[in-house]
Amino acid sequence: MRSRVSAVRCVDVNTISNAGILAIGDNRDGAKLNSRVLAVQRSLATFGNDEFRLEFYSLFARPLPIAPPPPGPPALFFSACAPIEIGSVDVTGISAASHVRIGCGGPETAETRIVNIRNRIPGIRPQVEVDNK
Amino acid sequence: MALFDQMNVYNEPVRIGSIRILGVSSSSSLLIGDTQSMTLYSYFDTPPESVIVGPLAPLPALPEEGE
Incomplete structure (x- = not known):
């Protein structure tokens, strides 16, 4: 088992979301991250359709x-008496099955699949204010 | 025949002053240290058929007259 002493003076992370991980120190089991996202944005809502199952889309x-x-x-890895010393880490965002690790770990596994459907109808104002870019 | 049968890796001390990152996203990794293996995936499925501009969405039914 590889092991190292990790020392960080200052860590500043604003946001961790959508299966993100911030790990400081060793981890024997690693990390298994998974994030599957489906975002739909329409000018008119279609509440009658069942379109929010991920298995309907070939991407998944x-x-x-x-x-x-x-x-x-x-x-073979040898890490005895090999510390990790860091002054400061400043990360604004960790998102979508991403991870920040300071130390030894693994195996690291991640997966992200995103389907972003935008249905914009010209001339129709959405009932809810959205940003159609 | 291989040149050598085993590789020995000696990890030496790591000293870092400052790291500033705006964002880590979509199956990305920032690693300060060691790992045996790393597997990352990322898919993004928007163009071309995912962005639909036009009257293709089913419109709601009109209300019955006389209601």
């Missing part, structure tokens, strides 16, 4: 790519 059925095994011989 697409198989994940499998990374090939690392080439070369196996590696």
Whole structure:
């Protein structure tokens, strides 16, 4: 087990959202992040349709790519008496299955799938004020 | 035949003064340290068929006359 002493004087993070992680120190089990987002923005709402199931969209059925095994011989890591010293870390946002780690950890796994549907009808003002960009 | 059978990696001390980042998003990672493996994915499915501009959305039914 690799282990290192992590020391951070100051950490300033504004927002962590949507399966984001901020980890300071070692982690033996790693992190498994997952965020599946579906955003719909319409000029007129269609409440009668069942369109919010993720399995209806091919993006979520697409198989994940499998990374090939690392080439070369196996590696052994030695981290004894190798501390990590950081003065300050300033991150405004950690979002959408992202993570910030200070220390040893792994394996790190993440996944993000986003479908953003925008249906804008010219000449019709939405009943709820939205920003159609 | 491989040149060597095993690779030894010695992690030395890390000393960092200051890091300032605006955003870490969409299966991204900021790692100060070590990890055995890292697997990240990110999909974003908007164009071309996800942005629809036109009267294609089903309109609500008109109210019955005489109500």
